[in-house]
Amino acid sequence: MASDKASVLRLNNITKRFGTLVANDAISFSLNRGEVIALLGENGAGKTTLMNILFGQYTADEGTVEVFGKTLPPGNSRAALEAGVGMVHQHFTLADNLTVQENITLGTGSLTSFSLRRSNARARIEALSEQFHLKVAPDARVGSLSVGERQRVEILKALYRDVKILILDEPTAVLTPQEAEDLFATLRQAIANGLSVIFISHKLHEVMAIAQRVVVLRHGKLVGGVDTDTSTKEKLAAMMMGAEAEPPEVSTAHAGEALMTLETVSTPDIGSAPGLKSVSMSLRAGQIIGLAGVSGNGQAALADIVGGMRAPTNGKIVLNGSPVPSWTPRDAVNAGIARIPEDRHKTGTIADFDLTENAILERYASDPFSTKGWLDWTRARRFANEIIDKYDVRCPGADTPIRLLSGGNMQKLILGRVLEADPQIILANQPVRGLDIGAVHYVHGQLLEARDRGAAVLLISEDLDEIMALSDYIHVIADGRLSPAFERGQMTPAELGLWMSGKGEVRHAS
């Protein structure tokens, strides 16, 4: 069936190395007209690298890219665009200071022209957004748009150039389920018009929904291709990781005494994000407390309080039975609180520091990493190498700047840093955001193990399934107010949803 369709794109033996790391190892496959191929693989498997080579942003060390039978010159995005290849990057490539229309038309005409021919461009953008149901205001500044709207602008950018082959790098990672559904509707329409798509995603149900064929990468190698009709989500997960994907077993907890207690803690609102409103809760040894809620309902404020980033304006923090006299990040670290921050790039790591430096970020000034005011680099490096081995951080070495690591590997380093400090209390804020299934299971397993060793874990997540699977008790946060603690299995997702929308109290009272 695929043979009667013309192949529009062919990758021949693409190899790319970063230092000693082989990101792509002799990868070949082809894409047919009107076909959707899903490119599947764990973080760091080389998917994005491969697509950046195809789009001319990286130059391959070996191999060629053929589009409509012609070989593309390597490392030339302009040639790729002119041949009809478009790419929507995982991190949007939009200029915030420009309008939607300016972003779309950027670089589409001759640079030496004296005018921008705005009215023609505008008519075309309006026609395209009408045809593909991509609602955006052409004169809106991109900086003021929501994430979903930016995604639409990225798609319009490609459609405006009339691309024949579209690469989508994790397009749904930042979208709500409804926005993702709209995106798929648009894509199906464009595919019916002859567009061919390469779709990168971690979400297997999306892959099954939109792709005809799946190509799986593992450690930079192509390990197989299957049609979605003849496969299942479980089989795909197994191909990705080289083994059947098993979520970690959840055993019952043996809770100990309260390690940290918040007593009627309040914090001021920050901008549109609500602060905490008289929140009381206990974190007990050997227990995972899940915090469910819609994003922006006070999770950040609570994480800041527990992690020592902010002190309460009202109420008390009680550690091991006695109220804390002062509460700073340093106090929190000294009290044995380990933090997996929500944003690993912004607050979890320092991009240009190497793995060793990042591994000791929280404890550089104390034993064993410094003695009498001198850093002990030998110990620090040994520690970093231990984390790399034990937590399977894939990297060229401990002296690599951490920005060169994929998100999953960065998260593993943070996890190692957290767990190796032998913490009493673990603050896990969105610990698996953006990770593939293998890494998700791994992180969850590690959190459960830490709990069984007697640590108290506060798990903050917007993913209700994750919260319900791991937590011994669940609190719901809505507009800075905390629900009572619900025991595992006490509430259905629908009931928790009611609390998340802020209506739980009413029902509870009646």
Place this chain on the structure above:
Amino acid sequence: MEILDIFLTASFWAAAIRIASPLIFATLGELICERAGVLNLGIEGIMVAGAFAGWMAVYAGAGLWIGVAVAMVVGMLFGLLHSVLTVPFGLSQHVVGLGVTLLATSSTYYAYRLALPEVTTPPKIIAFQPYEIPLLADIPLLGPALFAQTPFTYLAFVLAAAVAWMLYRTPVGLALRAAGENPSAVAAQGLSVTAIRMGAVIFGSGLMAMGGAFLTMSAFDSFFFEMVNGRGWICIALVVFGSWRPGKAVFGAILFAAFDALQIRVQQTGFGAEIPYQIFLMMPYILSILALVAMSRRAQVPAALMVPFNKGER
């Protein structure tokens, strides 16, 4: 009420416009560089080089406009040096900029001594002369202030309009603004960030040198050491003051120049005689700092200013 009277004299406004002209050239040059994402601290030295090159060319027998062109080309050469180091090589823009300023300043003095080894007083040239624009120059107050300037001044204002048009109305201006905000957006549309940024720095440096040339070829008629006297640094502040917009930056240049023209005149009033003149010399700078503080709160800094872009790096 002597001070208020100053504002009603045409000569005060004429002086303000004249003092503003070199600032307008150099500020526009810096603005173009920064809008593309490159801070050009070579501005001070490039103005010195431009001041010397234009004047020297005319002294050696070239026409006035040829002198302006020579200054621009010299500025562009220093811009080329700056951009090669900061754009493809991605070196620190602070270090390179200060280096270019030192190199341009000292090589200018060296060239001066080579060309005029035994001179104690620098020779004069016949500089640009005021040209009264027919009809417009007859308007009371405004006429003598705005329309009896030298052609070099008129060029400053024409250029300001042209730069604004270029930035906001042409594809190349669009690409330039995008390069300073998110170079990845430019690369993803198949354009060369390197070419755009280098072009912006080279062209912008040319304008800076014209600003310098204005001092020796229109404001005065000779070249002195220390002539530029920190005007380059003022222009960097004016770009911030103008929130990286050409119109506002020109307004800022005129405002600063007006303060400068004002302080000279206030010194000569009865009130001014009682106060040490150094206070008046400080006035434009103090008022500029206050204005900068007030204006820059809402300034729209190009997001990728001073961030080198390396294709193929993650």
